[in-house]
Every structure is written in structure tokens, then in C-alpha cells.
Amino acid sequence: MSDTGLLASQITSDVLSQAIVPALAAFSIQAETAEHVGAREALLDRAMGKSRKRKSSEAIRRGRRPAEGLAFSAVSVSGELLGTLRLWHVAAGTKDGKPVLALLLGPLAVSPEAQGLGLGGALMRHAIDAASRLGHGAILLVGDPEYYERFGFSACETGGLAMPGPFEPRRLLALELSHGAIAGACGRIVGTGARIGEMGHRRFSSDGFAVAA
Numbered sequence: 001m002s003d004t005g006l007l008a009s010q011i012t013s014d015v016l017s018q019a020i021v022p023a024l025a026a027f028s029i030q031a032e033t034a035e036h037v038g039a040r041e042a043l044l045d046r047a048m049g050k051s052r053k054r055k056s057s058e059a060i061r062r063g064r065r066p067a068e069g070l071a072f073s074a075v076s077v078s079g080e081l082l083g084t085l086r087l088w089h090v091a092a093g094t095k096d097g098k099p100v101l102a103l104l105l106g107p108l109a110v111s112p113e114a115q116g117l118g119l120g121g122a123l124m125r126h127a128i129d130a131a132s133r134l135g136h137g138a139i140l141l142v143g144d145p146e147y148y149e150r151f152g153f154s155a156c157e158t159g160g161l162a163m164p165g166p167f168e169p170r171r172l173l174a175l176e177l178s179h180g181a182i183a184g185a186c187g188r189i190v191g192t193g194a195r196i197g198e199m200g201h202r203r204f205s206s207d208g209f210a211v212a213a
Ligand SMILES: CC(C)(COP(=O)(O)OP(=O)(O)OC[C@H]1O[C@@H](n2cnc3c(N)ncnc32)[C@H](O)[C@@H]1OP(=O)(O)O)[C@@H](O)C(=O)NCCC(=O)NCCS
Pocket: 047, 048, 107, 108, 109, 110, 111, 114, 115, 116, 117, 118, 119, 120, 121, 122, 142, 143, 144, 146, 147
């Protein structure tokens, strides 16, 4: 499944040279594959800096695989990786003595040359729609409310939750896909996804992609 974006009308000539406009203006959102991994890591370093690996969210993701069917790449018509977004299984504290199952979204990043053209928004809407169709109840993230509130995220229901390291409470945001899925949750957010390595009869690379049956 893929979404296609045609954004030429949003591009101003002072932002991008005419030579690269066509390449960035048309893109598709695809399931991430092993071929995207190297370019994804380089893109994340360029968009977010090497300090990204010290974030509290990274501690939740480290050593785990993204949620099945919820790792996406935005790819140009010429095959260049322009954006990346993945979601991860977490327990968002507990409610009534039971873990609150949710997804943690991130990192979201768009190649610096392609920012402001709608790719980030397209990736967000694609991921939210996919998570909803797969039956997930809620998505959490740590990010700027000024950007993420346009997709329905807010800090209204996250006051009882904590990251496993430093975080700004105003930037811990949630979107309920199912009414009441996060409301009342209290405690620390912990990763619950499959760990990288052996899983049954399948072996995974250091990035979580299956390499042998
Ligand atoms: C944040 C990011 C993913 C947005 O992707 P994008 O493709 O540039 O975003 P879009 O084109 O869909 O949307 C652009 C709009 O978002 C706004 N925006 C971008 N980042 C923002 C932020 N941090 N806070 C508030 N608004 C922001 C832009 O001002 C623009 O607003 P406008 O529509 O009113 O002109 C991208 O800028 C990026 O990769 N940044 C560096 C990495 C990063 O910060 N990731 C998020 C970690 S929480």
C-alpha cells in the first residue's frame, strides 16, 4: 500500500531550485525495507543530529523491533529516501492494575532539503490511519505540541505518565484512537515490542529485519 503526494503547488522557487523540485514534489509512502536502513540512519543524523541517540524515547526503542506493519519510508520518484517514521509497542503505565497498551511514535524526520513540502504531514496521517486500521488504541510521542496538535495529539491525558529519563511534560503527547484508551493511565512508559535477535525460527539483523528463515 502506498500514498502518493503531488506537492508542486506548495513549492516556491526561492526555497528549492527548479532542478530538484520535480524530484521532491512527487513521493510515495512505502513500508520500510532493509534497503532503506542505511539511508534512514543517515537522514536521522542529518535531520536530528547525533545526540538523537541520547533521547529518552531512544531508550524505549533500543534493542527492539518496530510494531508490525508500522515502519514507513517516504521515497522520491528516483528512489531517494526523503522521510522516515516508525511506531513501537509500549506499555503506558497501568490503569486498574493492568498495563495500558499503546504505540510510541518516532522518530519522525524529513530530509532537510524536503522539509516544509508536506512530507511530514503525509507520513503522520498515513501512520495514524494504519495504526487505527490495525486496531491500536492510542499513540504516544514526545515532540513539539505546536506541530503535533494538528494531527490531534495533546498532553491532556498524559499527566500521569513518565518517560524512562528526562522529558518535558508539555511535550509528552497522546492521540486516542479508541475513546478512553490512555485516560487515567499512570506510571512509566516502557517498551514491550519484540527484541532484536532470535524470534522463533527466524533470525533478525541488528536492525530487526529478517535475514534467514
Ligand atoms: C518536524 C518535521 C518532521 C516536519 O516535517 P515537514 O515535512 O517539514 O512538515 P510539513 O511540510 O508536513 O509541515 C510543515 C509545517 O509544519 C511546521 N513545523 C515544522 N516543524 C515544526 C515544529 N517543530 N513546531 C511547530 N511547527 C512546525 C512548519 O512551520 C510548517 O507550518 P505551515 O504549514 O504553517 O507552513 C521536519 O521538519 C523534520 O524532520 N525536522 C527535524 C527532525 C525533527 O524535529 N523531528 C521531530 C522530532 S519531535
